[in-house]
Amino acid sequence: MLKHIATIRWKNHGPDFLRRQYSREHAWHFDGGVVIPASPSPHIVPAPWSNAMSVDPEEAFIASVASCHMLWFLHIACDAGFEPESYEDAAEGVMTKNEAGKLWISRVTLRPEILWKGSHAPTNTEIDHLHHLAHEECFIANSIRTEVVIG
Numbered sequence: 001m002l003k004h005i006a007t008i009r010w011k012n013h014g015p016d017f018l019r020r021q022y023s024r025e026h027a028w029h030f031d032g033g034v035v036i037p038a039s040p041s042p043h044i045v046p047a048p049w050s051n052a053m054s055v056d057p058e059e060a061f062i063a064s065v066a067s068c069h070m071l072w073f074l075h076i077a078c079d080a081g082f083e084p085e086s087y088e089d090a091a092e093g094v095m096t097k098n099e100a101g102k103l104w105i106s107r108v109t110l111r112p113e114i115l116w117k118g119s120h121a122p123t124n125t126e127i128d129h130l131h132h133l134a135h136e137e138c139f140i141a142n143s144i145r146t147e148v149v150i151g
Contacts, residue, residue: 006028020049024045028060036054036055039052040056058105065091065144066091069135069148072133080126082130086115087112093105093109108146135148
C-alpha cells in the first residue's frame with residue numbers, strides 16, 4: 001500500500017471567528033518540502049476572508065486530474081515510441097448542483113496541446129488512443145465520479 005501525505009496548516013488570525021470574520025488562508029505542506037499558499041475561492045468566500053492569489057481546493061482538484069492524465073499520457077507515448085516536445089493543458093472544471101442541491105465539480109475538461117519532436121509524430125487517431133489509455137490508467141480519474149473529457 002502506498003501512502004501520500006499532505007499537511008494542511010491554518011491559524012486563527014480573524015477578528016471574530018464566531019461571527020465568521022476570520023481568514024480562511026492556510027498552507028499545504030508536502031513531503032518534498034514544497035509549501036503552497038491555499039485559500040477558498042473568492043467566488044465562494046469573499047475577500048478579505050479569502051485570497052485570490054492562493055490556490056483553492058477546486059483549482060487543485062482540476063490540476064490534479066490534468067497532471068495525472070498528462071503523466072500517464074507521457075508514459076504511454078514513450079512506450080509507443082512517440083517523443084513529445086511539450087505538453088500544455090488549459091484544464092477547466094465546472095461546478096453544478098447534485099441531486100441533493102450540493103455544489104460539486106461535475107465535469108473536468110482537459111484541453112491538452114502537444115508538440116511532437118522529430119518526424120515520428122502520432123496521427124490524430126493514435127493521439128486519441130493514447131489519451132484513452134492514459135485516462136484508463138490515471139489514479140485520480142479512477143478515484144472520482146466527476147466526468148473527465150478530453151476536449
